[in-house]
Amino acid sequence: MTTAPPPSRASVIGPATIDVTGLWDYAPAPESVKPKLRDRYGHFIDGKFVEPAQGQYFQTVSPSTEQVIAEVAEGSQADVDRAVAAARDALPKWTALPAIERAKYIYRIARRLQECARELAVAESMDGGKPIRESRDVDIPLAAQHFFYHAGWADKLEYAFAGRNPKPVGVCGQIIPWNFPLLMAAWKLAPALACGNTCVLKPAETTPLTALMLAEIFEEVELPPGVVNIVTGAGATGAALVEHSGIDKIAFTGSTAVGKKIAQHFAGTGKKLTLELGGKSPNIIFEDASIDQAVEGIVQGIYFNQGHVCCAGSRVFVQESVRDEVVEKLKRRMNQLRVGDPLDKNTDVGAINSEGQLATINTYLAEGKTGGSTFWQAEGETPDRGYWCKPCLFDNVQPSEVIAREEIFGPVLAVMTFRTPAEAIERANNTPYGLAAGVWTDKGSKIFEIASKLKAGVVWLNTYNKFDAASPFGGFKESGFGREGGLHGLRAYTRLS
Amino acid sequence: MPKALIPPSPTVDAIMATERAKSFTTRSIKKESKEQALKLALSMVDLTTLEGKDSPEKVRSICRKAVTPMPGHPDIPSVAAVCFYPSMVKVAAEALKGTGVKIASVATGFPSGQYPLDVRLRDTEKAIEDGADEIDMVINRGAFLAGQRDVVYDEILAVSRLCRDAWSGDRHVHLKVILETGELETLDNVRLASDIAIAAMLEANLLDEQGGGFIKTSTGKVSPAATMPVTLVMLEAIRDAHRREGVFVGMKPAGGIRTAKEAWHYLCMVKETLEGVDSHTGCHWLSPHLFRFGASSLANDLLRQLAHLRTGVYAAGYDFAEA
CATH class of the missing domain: 3.40.605.10 (Aldehyde Dehydrogenase; Chain A, domain 1)
Structure with missing residues (x-):
């Protein structure tokens, strides 16, 4: 049910008014610099x-x-x-x-x-x-x-x-x-x-x-x-x-x-x-993780650069006990991602790189919807022209599904669960790829143990998609x-x- | 025992929380959303003076400024409240009668809280008797850091009940619980203290959509005062309380927020953290009922920016009354 925002203070305090309460939003903020480009x-x-x-x-x-x-x-x-x-x-x-x-x-x-x-x-x-x-x-x-x-x-x-x-x-x-x-x-x-x-x-x-x-x-x-x-x-x-x-x-x-x-x-x-x-990198969320920050990490992992990232955390494994909370918070967070004009300084998710890549993503989405998992996509409008795909996820995915095995290279997440650390490691490593992985837990001893068992060139601990010129990057x-x-x-x- | 109501607090990863908080500072607020943000932020200010040398004259001039921050511009809103020491509440009550601007009084042995409980409670009672609409209490940081959560809880509960018992007719005495996050040091502590305060106010039946109960970062007497990561963690506690109990808890960052730009970054954080949590359209917390800025110099920078939108030039600091 939707109810109106609270009354403006105009009704409360007499002489002065404000014309916006809960509905405040960001106006377009286009980048003004024009690069010198040749024809x-x-x-x-x-x-x-x-x-x-x-x-x-x-x-x-x-x-x-x-x-x-x-x-x-x-x-x-x-x-x-x-x-x-x-x-x-x-x-x-x-x-x-x-x-x-x-x-x-x-x-x-x-x-x-x-x-x-x-x-x-x-x-x-x-x-x-x-x-x-x-x-x-x-x-x-x-x-x-x-x-x-x-x-x-x-x-x-x-x-x-x-x-x-x-x-x-x-x-x-x-x-x-x-x-x-x-x-x-x-x-x-x-x-x-x-x-x-x-x-x-x-x-x-x-x-x-x-x-x-x-x-x-x-x-x-x-x-x-x-x-x-x-x-x-x-x-x-x-x-x-x-x-x-x-x-x-x-x-x-x-x-x-x-x-x-x-x-x-x-x-x-x-x-x-x-x-x-390529990659199909796992992002593993344990129940003792800092959940709000882990949700941030999931978002950075898969929706950064429209998911066009070889080390994207496209498979998320959530410990069963916190699955509902993580998925609920993730969806709410995804609705806060602003999709649209790449040149607007407030845009979080821009355009899909090409018509061809959008077609590839859409093929995977169609394929994923025929499986047993649940599809969910962020709310909101996209521009009429251009190539767009709003952030989305498949929930309750089985590891055998195509969307859990192949690299989609788009803002598409596969959410799976696990119960024990051994199961998490087995599922995370069960892929032909081995580029990156993420582990989320507040427990120091656990995090190093899990990291040492993941077959990936880069393992991020309580963070994701961090790059530095001094840090080697590459795959298994x-x-x-x-x-x-x-x-x-x-x-x-x-x-x- | 009410302690059962204190939920297990989640841990907070400081690095990622800080990174998320920083992301709001790159939001670009332009044109109409800028003017709206400036007015909204002004309407959320608790105009504050908390000094030993405060005088009735200074209090009266702050009250006047609170009602009409920019004389001659009727579209510029009043601030939400003024905030003084208990000794000034009577003066403020006289000056603000019928204006709708609320009177907040610090109490409970502000700022340290290092006084016997009966003294702290009497401090609160006196402020309510003198006409305070809002009580800004401090928690017992000594007990908190010693691990005595139940002591912290029970004391907040006692003050909450004093406020709740004073409700009659149109008069609702609101409570803001100051955690003094600068002394709690870690974000894990900030989250735990937030959860304890919310649970105690919940038990006292103080929480409502009109802002019956707030959590507040700082007294302004300890550095660091309000920071964006701390505020983010507190907003997350507020969001989780709503998810769990359906209650509305207000938020007040206080101290250290001096510029209009900082203020709208906080508004971005409120919007993106709490929008879509409840069934209201937009973000229910983007309202003076549920969000306040505790500040003394912020109001003038908001006015300066509002004047700039109208005239295209920046006025000098002395063009605005200090109070």
């Missing part, structure tokens, strides 16, 4: 923007408005050849440069990223649909941090690998996903440059803009031509890069299906490979191999003798 971007090869060899371009579309933002070059074999050749030519000089000079370039990139932070954040939100709150407060600061951190390593590599002699790998092909476009570019480029490698980077076809803005920063800081080359395009461009004979290493972040193909191609070549693939099993970030991340970009 058309070529590839960034050998220090300058160049036309694609075959003259073909594709459009990059804003997922929140469905409007074309810019045209971007479609990379062909010839473009990849040219980029790899530029990287190969630049390699000897870049490697021979005193490490402290390399560090200065990387440091300059970091500083320039900070200076351009707001423009980059807006571009990231326009191109990828993520809320400006997140691109402003998470993506861009972390990207800058990654360059700062690795600038520090450049002249200290022999201390990172005591007693060994670290040498660059050579020309690195780097293929990055659309969920954290600039941040993933930073994760790949910063350690590669610090270790003396040269790079060919291919951004995702739905989100190429911030990588191209980063190329403009490389021009500004006068990074030597050919040290970083950026070739835009879709899967075929990526395949051309993977199969290129002039590449010494591939670092790929993306789907497990594509990762498997790359691994097959690389088998026996002696080239280095790191893969950061079908979530990939190799680590990015921290000391361990340097290993992938060095040959030790």
Whole structure:
């Protein structure tokens, strides 16, 4: 039953009135900064923007408005050849440069990223649909941090690998996903440059803009031509890069299906490979957890970045005794998430990255609804144009259901229960993936015991989705191999003798 | 024994609670929602002076300001209440007669509460006799920190009953229980103290939608006073009390909130923590009945921002009366 809000004090106190009581809400607060974007971007090869060899371009579309933002070059074999050749030519000089000079370039990139932070954040939100709150407060600061951190390593590599002699790998092909476009570019480029490698980077076809803005920063800081080359395009461009004979290493972040193909191609070549693939990460809530904070953690785990997060906590296991309270509080919290215009500073959940990804999510939702679980979706309206999926969950899910096993990569949560710690561990580890996990309990001894038994590259204790340039990130099993970030991340970009 | 009514308190993870509290400070309040927030916050202020040198003259001028904070602008609301030491209640009662602005009096040996129980209860009775509409009591922090929850509970219950027994006709004496969270130190303690206070007021049948019972962060005499994480934990206790018992408990952060911007961040926290908890549309707690700011300088910053919305320029501090 709904009743009216309490009477305004006007009726109580005579001379003065207030015109709002319980119904106060946030007015639109659109971000006012407009990034300087070109109508058309070529590839960034050998220090300058160049036309694609075959003259073909594709459009990059804003997922929140469905409007074309810019045209971007479609990379062909010839473009990849040219980029790899530029990287190969630049390699000897870049490697021979005193490490402290390399560090200065990387440091300059970091500083320039900070200076351009707001423009980059807006571009990231326009191109990828993520809320400006997140691109402003998470993506861009972390990207800058990654360059700062690795600038520090450049002249200290022999201390990172005591007693060994670290040498660059050579020309690195780097293929990055659309969920954290600039941040993933930073994760790949910063350690590669610090270790003396040269790079060919291919951004995702739905989100190429911030990588191209980063190329403009490389021009500004006068990074030597050919040290970083950026070739835009879709899967075929990526395949051309993977199969290129002039590449010494591939670092790929993306789907497990594509990762498997790359691994097959690389088998026996002696080239280095790191893969950061999918996940279906468990978030385990014990009855002795701080429940309100655990609910926050569930929300951060799965609805952060519309669930487009490889380490998203997409499977929640709640101890049966607190299940009802957790689910009730979770639903109420989900109704407080503000879904809509990514450029509104109060938006919590933005647009789904592309039409194709929305279709994938909807296929999983349809599939999930045919099972025995209960579907629930947050209330509220979404804009008429654009690609949207309100935060939702399936309750009482069985571990055998598709929605509990496959990576959906959307704001979709599967809620399951357990009774004993052993059952929680068994259910959490019962997945082909092993990227991340979360454990929530107020009991210190328990938390370390559970953490040590989870097969995941990252285990967050009483928190979730925390990232730092100093902390290695990577997976077990079908979530990939190799680590990015921290000391361990340097290993992938060095040959030790 | 009433102790049975004290629910087991959940633990609070300080890191995540602090992070959640901080998230409200990035809410962007613009245009009409800003003007509404400024007026709403002003209507929630308990305009306070709690100094040894308080004089009847100062009390009278604060009362005048409480009724008409911005003379000549009838759309600017009165504040919710004034808050004084018991010795000033009679003066305030005279000055505020018929205005609707409530008189809150600190009592129970404010601010330390380090007095015999009979003295603290007599302090409360006297304030009620003199015309206080609201009693801001302090809990026995010594007993709390010594683990004597039942002592804390029984004392709050005794004060609650004094307030409840004074209800007659239109007169409802409300109670605000000051936890002095700066001395409790941990968020686990804040949550436990909140639950004890709510349980005691519940037993005294003091809790109603008109704000019969509040929990309040601080006296203003101890640092830190109100903080966002502490207030969040107390709002969560209020929310859980409603889930469990269906009761409405008011909330009053006090001390340290000086700017309009801080005030609307608190309003965001109230909205996002308590909206949808009960059957009312919107957030029932976004009302002076159930939410107050204990502050002395906040009102003038709210007025300054309201004036800025009207004129487009910021007035100097001296353009607003101190009291």
